[in-house]
Every structure is written in structure tokens, then in C-alpha cells.
Amino acid sequence: MTLRSDHIAGGAFVAFGLLVFALSGDLPFGTLSFPGAGMMPKLIASFLIAFALLLILRANESAPVATVAWRDLPHAARVVAITAAAIALYQTLGFPITMALLLFALTFLTERRNPLVAAGFSIGVVGLTYLLFTVLLRTPLERGILGFQ
Amino acid sequence: MGTLESLLLGFSVALQPDVLWYAFLGCLVGTIVGVLPGIGPLSGISILLPATFGLDTTKSVVMLAGIYYGSQYGGSTTSILMRIPGEAASVMTCIDGYAMAQKGRAGAALCIAAVGSWIAGTFGVLMLTLIAPPLATFALRFGPPEYAALLVLGLIFLAYMSSTSLPRTLLMACFGLLLGTIGIDNMTGHFRYSFDIAELGDGIGIVPVAIGLFGLGEILSTPSATVVGKVIAPRLRELLPSRREWRQSAMPIARGSLLGFLIGLTPGSAHIISSFLSYGVERRLSKQPQEFGKGAVAGVAAPESANNAASTGAFVPMLALGLPTGPITAVLIAALMIHGVPPGPTLVNEHPDVFWGFVASMYVGNLMLLALNLPLVGIFVNVLRIPYAYLYPLVIMFCIIGVYEVSHSIVDVWIMLIMGIIGYGLRKFRFDPAPLVLGLVIAPTLEMSLRQSLIMSNGNWAIFFQRPIAAALLGLCAALLALAALSLMRSRKDWRSRLAEAETGENP
Numbered sequence: 001m002t003l004r005s006d007h008i009a010g011g012a013f014v015a016f017g018l019l020v021f022a023l024s025g026d027l028p029f030g031t032l033s034f035p036g037a038g039m040m041p042k043l044i045a046s047f048l049i050a051f052a053l054l055l056i057l058r059a060n061e062s063a064p065v066a067t068v069a070w071r072d073l074p075h076a077a078r079v080v081a082i083t084a085a086a087i088a089l090y091q092t093l094g095f096p097i098t099m100a101l102l103l104f105a106l107t108f109l110t111e112r113r114n115p116l117v118a119a120g121f122s123i124g125v126v127g128l129t130y131l132l133f134t135v136l137l138r139t140p141l142e143r144g145i146l147g148f149q
Numbered sequence: 150m151g152t153l154e155s156l157l158l159g160f161s162v163a164l165q166p167d168v169l170w171y172a173f174l175g176c177l178v179g180t181i182v183g184v185l186p187g188i189g190p191l192s193g194i195s196i197l198l199p200a201t202f203g204l205d206t207t208k209s210v211v212m213l214a215g216i217y218y219g220s221q222y223g224g225s226t227t228s229i230l231m232r233i234p235g236e237a238a239s240v241m242t243c244i245d246g247y248a249m250a251q252k253g254r255a256g257a258a259l260c261i262a263a264v265g266s267w268i269a270g271t272f273g274v275l276m277l278t279l280i281a282p283p284l285a286t287f288a289l290r291f292g293p294p295e296y297a298a299l300l301v302l303g304l305i306f307l308a309y310m311s312s313t314s315l316p317r318t319l320l321m322a323c324f325g326l327l328l329g330t331i332g333i334d335n336m337t338g339h340f341r342y343s344f345d346i347a348e349l350g351d352g353i354g355i356v357p358v359a360i361g362l363f364g365l366g367e368i369l370s371t372p373s374a375t376v377v378g379k380v381i382a383p384r385l386r387e388l389l390p391s392r393r394e395w396r397q398s399a400m401p402i403a404r405g406s407l408l409g410f411l412i413g414l415t416p417g418s419a420h421i422i423s424s425f426l427s428y429g430v431e432r433r434l435s436k437q438p439q440e441f442g443k444g445a446v447a448g449v450a451a452p453e454s455a456n457n458a459a460s461t462g463a464f465v466p467m468l469a470l471g472l473p474t475g476p477i478t479a480v481l482i483a484a485l486m487i488h489g490v491p492p493g494p495t496l497v498n499e500h501p502d503v504f505w506g507f508v509a510s511m512y513v514g515n516l517m518l519l520a521l522n523l524p525l526v527g528i529f530v531n532v533l534r535i536p537y538a539y540l541y542p543l544v545i546m547f548c549i550i551g552v553y554e555v556s557h558s559i560v561d562v563w564i565m566l567i568m569g570i571i572g573y574g575l576r577k578f579r580f581d582p583a584p585l586v587l588g589l590v591i592a593p594t595l596e597m598s599l600r601q602s603l604i605m606s607n608g609n610w611a612i613f614f615q616r617p618i619a620a621a622l623l624g625l626c627a628a629l630l631a632l633a634a635l636s637l638m639r640s641r642k643d644w645r646s647r648l649a650e651a652e653t654g655e656n657p
Contacts, residue, residue, distance in 0.1 A: 009578040013320060020327060023342055032608030037339035040596040041330045048323040054316040061314075068577055075372040076573055080566065083365070083545055087562045090549065099546050106542035113538060121539055129546070139554065 005068055006059035013052035020045040078110045094144020100126045156278060159505030163513050168208055172510045175212035176517045179219020180525075183239075184227055190220035194480050206488040206503050211510040213484055214464070217477055218270055218511070221420065221457045222518045225262035229449070230255060231544070232367055238420040238456035240363060240583055241428040245441060245448025252444050256388030261398045261446060262453040263522040269406040269454035270515040273461025276410050277468075278508055293601035294613050298622035300595045302629075303422060306429060308584070309629045318584050321575075325585035328353050329592020336600060348560035355421075357552045357565040358589055362582040364548050365565060366572020368541045390446075398450035401431050405454030412455070413462020421590055423459035424452035425583065461511065468492055468504060 020041060030036025086102040093101075103122035107113045113121075133139045162168060182190060194216050201209035224239035229246035242262065249258040291299070308318040331342045332352030343349035390398070405427040412423040431447040432438050441448050467478040485492050490500050497504050535543075552565045575582050606612035614620045 005578050009580070013324070016324075027339060027341060028337075032603055032610075034608075035600045035603055037334035037337045037341055040592075040599065041327060041341065044323050044326045044330070048320060048327065051316045051320040051323060055320065058314075058316070062579070070577075072370060072372045076369040079369055079541075079545070080570060083549075083566055083569075086549065087559065087566060090553065090562070091559055095550070099549075102546060102549075103542045106545065107539060111538040125543060125546070129550070133550075141550065142553065142557075 003065045004059045004062045005065050006055050006062035008065055009062075010052045010054075010056035010059065013055070014049050017045045017049035017052065020048075075110065079106065082106055082110065090142055090144075092145055095141035096126055096130060097144065098142075099129070152278060155501060155505045156509060158501060159507070159509030160512075162207060162502050162506030163211070163509035168211055168506065168510060169513065171204065171208040171212040172215050172514045173517055175215020176219040176222075176514050176521060179216040179221075180223035180518065180521055182216060183220035183223025183225075190217045190477055194477060201484060206485065206490050206500070207506045207510075209484055209488060210481065210503070210507055211514075213481055214507065214511065215514050217481070218457060218460045218514065219518055221270075221453075221460050222263060222266045222522050224456075225266070225449075225453050226259060229258045229262065231540070238424050238459075239452075240359065240421070240586065241424045241452040242449055243363065244428075245443070245445045248442065248444035249446070249449065254390075254394075254444065257390040257394050258446075258449050260388050260523065261390050261394065261450050263519060265398060265402040265405065265450045265454040266457040266522075267515055267519040268402050269409060269458040270461060270518070271512065272406040273410050273413070273458040274508065274511045274515065277461055277465055277511075291618065292616070293598040293605065294616050294619040295622065297595060297598035297602055298613060298619040298626070300591045300598065302622045302626050303426070303591065304584070304587070305626045305629050306426060309429075309633050315633050317580060321580055321582065321584040322588040325588020325590075326592045326595070327588075328358065328585075329589045330596065335593070335597065346560060348558045352593070353564060353589065354555065354561055355586065355590055356555050357561045358568050359586050360548050360552055361565040361568025362572035362575075362585065364544060365569025366576060366582065368544060369569055369573040370576050371537075371541075394446050397446040401427075401447035401451035402454045404430065404434075405451035406458045409455030409458030410462040413459035414465055420456040420459040420463065422587065423455040425587055427451040427455035464511075468496060468507070 024038050024041050024045070027038030027041065028036035029038045029042060082102060082105045085105075086098050089101070090098045100122045103125060104118050107118040107121060108115050111118075130141065133141050163172070179190065194213050201212060204212070221238060225242050225246065228239040228242040229250050232243045232247035246258045246262065249255065304319070304322050308315050308322065329352070331349055333340055333343075333350050340350060405423075408427050408430065409420075409423040412426065413420065428441075428448060428451055431445075431451040432441045435441065435445065435447060437445075463478050467482060482492050485503075490496065490503055548565060549562055552562050553559065555561065572582055575585075602612055603610075612619075613623055
């Protein structure tokens with residue numbers, strides 16, 4: 001049997017549905033006349049599992065999993081890693097430093113652009129955005145521990 | 150005082166230079182808010198609410214409402230040019246708007262979106278002025294069973310209209326509904342799936358999910374090496390749609406305006422739901438449904454008209470009854486309350502200058518937006534000149550700022566990143582993330598309505614069939630499901646499955 005993309009997707013959703021049930025253990029289902037906090041999640045998780053099983057049953061209509069293209073995965077992984085680092089640093093370093101680093105990392109490290117152009121672009125864009133928010137929109141951006149507004 | 154006299158009073162207020170200035174400011178900021186991915190109308194209004202404390206009531210509410218409907222205009226720009234919804238209601242515009250842009254018709258798509266938005270917005274205000282009270286009264290007859298049935302119909306309707314298979318769409322909707330159950334249960338106070346993270350107590354916001362799935366997810370799926378750097382540089386006259394495109398957009402604009410206004414009267418994120426439904430209706434009515442997804446003019450005109458009309462429709466229960474139909478109208482009600490003006494039935498009689506001034510300002514505001522958006526279309530098109538390698542880091546930056554500024558929660562930004570990764574995975578396995586967002590939006594209302602209905606009936610499900618409106622809505626659900634099953638049994642290939650194959654390239 002050829003493993004198809006809907007086998008994988010359906011399986012993942014069945015597992016997710018079961019996980020919801022496992023995490024809902026302490027949520028009371030209640031009664032029909034007074035439904036509890038667990039009723040809706042368990043009801044929806046049941047439907048989710050049912051639709052996922054239907055997907056697995058009809059998986060022959062989907063493409064073989066080997067044909068799913070992952071060529072863009074390394075680029076996506078780099079973007080995710082840099083964005084995650086920026087999010088982690090955002091409240092500590094504040095808007096100007098974090099965003100300048102984010103833009104520089106994406107344009108220079110991920111896109112291999114000229115480092116001087118990438119640096120100029122990053123600083124220029126952050127400066128303009130800073131003016132837009134703090135002067136025009138009068139919305140303070142995250143200060144960070146370095147005191148930048 | 151009759152409607153006409155009242156409206157004249159409103160215009161005498163709205164046409165005062167300072168009120169005009171704040172209406173213009175609201176429209177301008179709203180357009181910018183809509184254009185920038187990641188900054189939705191809710192965050193725009195929330196951020197600027199403190200700035201209106203020093204203004205009088207009329208100016209304050211005129212400016213904040215201008216941001217709301219201005220963002221609906223602006224939201225189409227990034228959807229069409231970058232396939233990133235400026236705000237959630239522009240999700241459907243991404244599909245055909247971006248396809249039109251790829252065909253070199255970006256200017257025409259932007260122009261149709263602006264004109265459609267103007268017509269729908271003006272139509273919406275006209276309806277608000279003339280027939281709002283009876284329509285609002287009808288919507289008030291909806292109790293919990295009717296709301297539950299209406300929301301289920303919305304999901305089934307979306308699944309039926311979707312180009313992907315019924316189980317795939319409903320699976321995505323269930324995923325969204327499950328995400329919508331995260332947070333404090335409003336009826337019992339239980340914390341659900343919050344894992345001791347305080348920020349999750351309020352649930353998962355629509356903004357981080359929509360921006361993550363559609364903004365970041367799209368960026369992750371598009372390595373810059375695969376983006377052809379061909380810049381479209383149309384001149385102003387090239388931005389005008391052709392006669393054929395105008396003809397193709399006329400009826401979708403009309404239908405989208407009507408549908409959008411009616412949906413706008415109901416609670417929930419009507420401006421988002423209306424754009425989904427109007428897109429589905431147009432695809433169903435079209436003689437060439439296979440064109441949808443490939444740059445159909447109706448796929449831009451209908452959702453853009455619908456979300457603008459819905460934005461106006463949402464003001465009916467807000468102004469006449471004091472009922473917020475969503476978070477945005479709730480913030481606007483808060484703005485009125487801060488100024489000591491309670492919205493509701495007394496507003497019209499006790500503060501006619503505020504009520505009618507606000508209504509009249511919307512006529513003026515829609516004209517302003519048309520005047521703002523059409524000449525600026527050329528400037529917006531220039532966004533395409535920026536190389537993608539520089540453009541997407543910029544978008545990621547605005548996504549982070551936009552999501553963070555809504556509630557200054559870094560957890561929301563992490564949610565956006567997780568949703569971006571999920572969106573990337575869903576694309577790989579050919580799932581459409583749009584029903585997920587709809588499921589998330591309607592989850593709280595659906596759950597509340599369902600549980601209230603069961604409490605009302607002492608646990609008897611028959612309540613949904615004993616009340617005429619709810620029964621009729623569920624009858625429609627059954628009919629749609631039967632139609633879907635019928636087409637599956639007859640030939641296994643109706644227009645939706647053919648479209649799905651064409652979209653995935655399985656049957657070129």
C-alpha cells in the first residue's frame with residue numbers, strides 16, 4: 001500500500017483529537033440539561049476524529065506522501081528560527097534593536113544580500129517605522145531594558 | 150422629526166470643519182491600518198482610543214468608526230498585492246485578488262475593490278438610515294437556538310462552497326472550533342487548556358491566528374529564490390478596469406452589499422463571515438466557477454463589498470440597541486460610554502446630534518475613502534517594486550508589531566509563530582486554513598448558544614426543531630448536506646471537485 005498525504009494528515013488529526021480528550025480529563029461534561037465546560041471540546045474533538053478517519057478512508061484520492069515537496073523547508077526553518085529569536089528578545093531589547101537585528105538577519109543571513117545594503121535597509125526601515133508609530137500614530141513601541149521607546 | 154430632517158441635522162454636524170477633519174483622520178489611519186499586515190481594525194482602534202479622550206463624543210466616535218470602515222478599504226491592498234490579508238476580513242480577497250495581480254491586473258483589482266467598498270459602504274449607511282429599526286427588530290427575535298442553527302449553517306455553507314472536499318473543510322472548521330474553546334469557560338469559570346499561562350485565560354485571539362496562518366504561513370511557503378522579480382508598474386489609466394471587468398463586478402458588488410449588510414446585523418465577526426459567504430455565493434452562482442481561484446473579478450468584488458456593508462450593518466444593533474456584535478463595536482460602545490453617552494434606544498432621542506452626526510459622517514467618510522484610495526492605488530502598487538527578499542522581512546516585522554500591540558502580550562506573538570508553522574504544514578497537505586479562522590471566530594458564540602439552548606429546553610435537542618426560524622435554518626443545513634452527498638453519489642465529480650483538482654494541479 002502506498003502511503004499517501006491524507007494518511008499522514010488524517011493520522012495527525014486523529015492523534016490531536018485523542019490528545020484533546022486526554023487533556024480534557026478534569027473538565028466536566030455536565031448533563032444535557034446543564035452542559036459543563038468539557039461538553040463542547042469533547043463534542044468537537046469527536047467530530048474532528050470522525051472527519052480525520054473519513055480522510056484516511058478516502059486517502060487514495062490524495063497524492064503519495066513521497067511527492068510532497070519539502071525543498072522550501074531549510075528556508076522556512078531559518079525564517080522560523082530568526083523570528084523566534086526576535087520574539088524571545090523583543091521585550092528585553094525593545095523595538096529598535098530587536099527589529100533592526102531581525103531585518104538584518106533575514107536579509108543578510110537568509111537572503112545573502114550585501115551586508116552594507118542589508119544594514120542600511122534594516123536601520124532605515126526601523127527608523128521610519130519608529131517615526132510612524134511614535135510620532136504620527138503616537139503609539140509607544142516596546143521600550144526594552146535599554147530604555148528605547 | 151422625520152428621517153430626512155434628522156439626516157439634515159446630522160449633515161449640519163458632520164460637515165463642520167473639525168468633524169470633517171477627524172473623519173478624514175480616521176479614514177486615513179484606517180486605510181493605513183488595513184494596508185499594514187498584522188495591524189487590524191481592533192488593534193488600530195484600541196491603540197488610538199486613549200487619543201480620543203480629549204475630543205467631544207461626536208468627533209471621537211466619528212474618528213474611531215472611520216478607522217473601522219477605513220481598514221476594510223485598506224485591507225484589500227495587501228491581499229491583492231501580496232496575498233497577505235491586511236486584516237481578517239480580507240482573507241477571501243487574497244485568493245482571486247492575488248491571482249489577478251499575477252495576471253497583471255493588480256490595478257484593476259484594487260480599483261474594483263475600492264469602488265465596490267464605496268458602493269457597499271454607502272449602501273450600508275443608506276440601509277442603516279432607512280430600514281435599520283425593523284431589521285434590527287427581526288434579528289432580535291433570534292434566541293440561542295436560532296443563533297446556534299445560524300452558525301452551524303454558516304459552517305455547512307462554507308464547507309459546501311469550498312473547493313476542497315467536505316470532510317477537509319469541516320475538519321479545519323473543527324480545528325478552529327477547538328482552538329476557540331481555549332480559555333476561561335464563560336458559564337462555569339473553568340480554565341480550559343491554558344496550561345497555567347495567564348494570557349491563555351482570555352482564549353486565543355483571532356489576530357495572531359489569522360496573521361500566523363495567512364501572513365507568516367505564506368512567507369514560510371515562499372522562498373525568495375522562487376519569487377520572480379518582475380515588477381508591474383501600471384500607469385494611472387492602466388489601473389482602471391476594462392468594461393468587461395466592470396460588467397463582471399456589477400452584480401457581485403450588489404449581492405455582496407446586500408448579503409454583507411444582512412450578515413452585519415448578526416453577532417459574531419460579521420465582516421469576516423460575510424466575505425467568506427459572499428465569495429461562496431458568487432462561486433456557486435457563477436457560470437464559470439472554475440475561474441475562481443485563478444483571478445475571477447467577482448472573487449474580489451463580492452467579498453470586498455460584503456465586508457464593508459457588514460461593517461456598517463454592525464452599527465445597527467450597536468447604535469439602536471446598545472448591543473455589540475463583535476469586539477470592535479464593543480470598543481466603540483466603550484468609547485461612547487467614556488463620554489457619558491450610553492448607546493441604545495435612548496441615543497436617538499436624547500443625543501440626536503451624536504446619532505445623526507455619526508450616520509451622516511459615514512456618508513462623507515465613504516466618499517473620502519474613495520477619494521483617498523483611488524488616487525493612492527498607484528502608490529500602493531509600487532509595493533510590488535520592492536524585491537521580495539526585502540519585502541518579507543518587513544512584513545514579518547509588521548506582523549510582530551501588529552500582534553503585540555493588540556494587548557501587549559508576547560504570548561500572542563508566539564501563538565502567531567506557531568500558527569505560521571501550522572499554516573506551512575497545512576499548505577503542504579493541501580488544507581485550506583480559512584475554515585479554521587471561521588471556526589475560531591464563531592466558537593464562543595456557538596458554544597454559548599448551544600449550551601443556553603440545552604439549558605432552556607432542559608436537555609431536549611428537539612428545541613432546535615420546535616422553533617420555526619431554527620428549524621428552517623437546520624433544514625437548509627440538511628439540504629446543503631444532501632446536495633453535497635447527491636453530487637458525490639451521482640458522478641463523484643461536480644464543479645467543486647473539478648475545481649479542487651485544477652487548484653492542486655492533479656488534472657490540468
